[in-house]
Amino acid sequence: MTVVTGGITAVPGILAAGMAAGIKKGDTLDLALIVSEKEAVVAGVFTTNKVVAAPVVWDRQRLRRGKGRAILANSGNANACTGRQGYLDTVKMAALAAKALDVSPEAVLIGSTGVIGKPLPMDKIEAALPILAARLHRNGGEEAAQAIMTTDTTLKMVAASDMIGGRPVTVGGIAKGSGMIHPNMATMLAFLATDAQVPRQVLQRCLRQATERSFNRIPVDGDTSTNDMVLCLANGLAANRPIKPGSADARRFQALLEHVCLDLAKKIAWDGEGATKLVELSVTGARTEQDALRVANTIATSSLVKTAWFGEDANWGRIMAAIGRAGVRIVEDQIAIRVGHVPIVRRGIGLGQSVEEQANAVMKAREFTVTVDLGLGNAVAIVWTTDLSTEYIKINASYRS
């Protein structure tokens, strides 16, 4: 596997562009268009929130057909909690993009992110689309990545290639989202593309699993948004042997897709609002992967654990208490905890002041690992998360665009 430059437009046959359409104030890019020159197979994974934004409703319908040509996404407005008018606006966005690209509206997927409950400025989007379509180019990945940013402080894009089915295959993607999740900023969008030749069902299954092991492994404050989506276009231009389910090719493709998703997911976690610490949290020795994940998520979303990380305090009592309320069977005196390579709890009991001081020293770094071993089995889960800082509160108390 090789990491390549160019983000989503590193993928053959994928063009992109971004522009300032005036949805946000000033000259900030706020409208992105991604197009596959050849009709692509489409897969998608969406928010589990039961309050869903209009674009999620539209895209779910498109996925039934399973083919597509373009993704049009705006930032600055989530088009969520906007009722029937919001849905009509999404339909209109697809129609406008379809007209500019000379494709069917059913071939256009839509993403929106920004404030909740405000109508989209459709006149601005309508005026922008012909210009945006004319700007499409082979190096537009970065522009598109910029145009979907909201509170993001870093650009999120990546691409990688591998030999699959006898041919070089590329997967590229862009994402937006920052670790501390804004429901009213519509949190997390990831748009991926690949030139792999892959049946729709295989692509959907691979994307779901890749999402599960990447974007779903960055628990931060337990909030999920109304607009979260991960979309992937596969245009088949690599002309590889078609990827069969369960084959070695499928495993290689899965690994490639997961690499790209995990890279984007970590960039999101690392971009946490006010985050000062980046923590890779492993739960090992669980009876099942589900148990491991529940324990990991409970620890990673505990305000008390996260504030202790902020305070560079190896406060293992808070971790023990989080483990105990994760809703899985545990045996207290089997639990071991390490911060970096420093063991601080063994057999459920703290190892004393001197190791805690060593652990506190490890926590002075910007990135460190925490490992919890439940001592009951062989299942493992890894999640990536951040601390909870005073800055987080300040940002979220004052934020409203």
Next chain:
Amino acid sequence: MTVVTGGITAVPGILAAGMAAGIKKGDTLDLALIVSEKEAVVAGVFTTNKVVAAPVVWDRQRLRRGKGRAILANSGNANACTGRQGYLDTVKMAALAAKALDVSPEAVLIGSTGVIGKPLPMDKIEAALPILAARLHRNGGEEAAQAIMTTDTTLKMVAASDMIGGRPVTVGGIAKGSGMIHPNMATMLAFLATDAQVPRQVLQRCLRQATERSFNRIPVDGDTSTNDMVLCLANGLAANRPIKPGSADARRFQALLEHVCLDLAKKIAWDGEGATKLVELSVTGARTEQDALRVANTIATSSLVKTAWFGEDANWGRIMAAIGRAGVRIVEDQIAIRVGHVPIVRRGIGLGQSVEEQANAVMKAREFTVTVDLGLGNAVAIVWTTDLSTEYIKINASYRS
């Protein structure tokens, strides 16, 4: 129902005392003893955390017998994650109190709260107990309430009386805990007493329900501790008609017990670390009470909702997103939201800038209500919670005693 003074010692036949045994630094009270002059029926409700402190293990065993004479509780040390030695120390505490009071060790319940993972200073407790027992008196409720405080900034005690079964019956109690929950400070203890004559099973059922509607209705950050407990002694001195399950007497007793528990629970919620806003959150129009409670708890533990409250921002998009991920069936366009008496969302859609400004004005008060109507049924749940302030992070990042 009449509120009376004296806290737990307002109950006939209940004596209490508190003293500084030296478990905490300085002259701070840290050891409390509550005694019933007559053998009492005992009920208890304990933490659901699977990591449990030694006193919880001991008390659960005592509850099988269902009779007791005394509660001995210390602050400054939770005796949690202390292994076999911790359990032996709890047994020793019961034996020491039993000796000082000339009762059986099995008649002594134990509570501990404070730091996790440190051995109890048993020599200090041993030296203190004869002195503490000698100090027992009819007005000792306040002393006892002080001696169980940790990060509490306010004393928590209450008592109330009502005519039940032809006689005046009193329920009194003390509690410790502050809204933002410290697993390593063992969070929440509530000790109640009553002179009601009540069968053990009835007392247990009433206490469980009262706990469910009070201490379990103050969700703050989703953390639960290893030491949480609610204990109630009923010594029968009121000589009322014995309270039969399902009777009018049982309902009156339930109401009295709930009044006391809810008063203590609100005092805990209001004492939240760094809290600047006190929010009574009602979820109405739910299909079931369980649905209502899940929605209420999801909103009340959302860091984003709580930081918006801190920012005095009627950011209803965050509330909508929390409702959507609560895991219950909802219909987005049936949802209505009010802040105080100001409607801000109707049929799932925001009512605009001008009402939001009115709502922001309501939120300038220290206490306000938020009402979410799901529009699907008649079930209701009310919870009491606080905002999430920068002060909370500061307290929890730096705290370790």
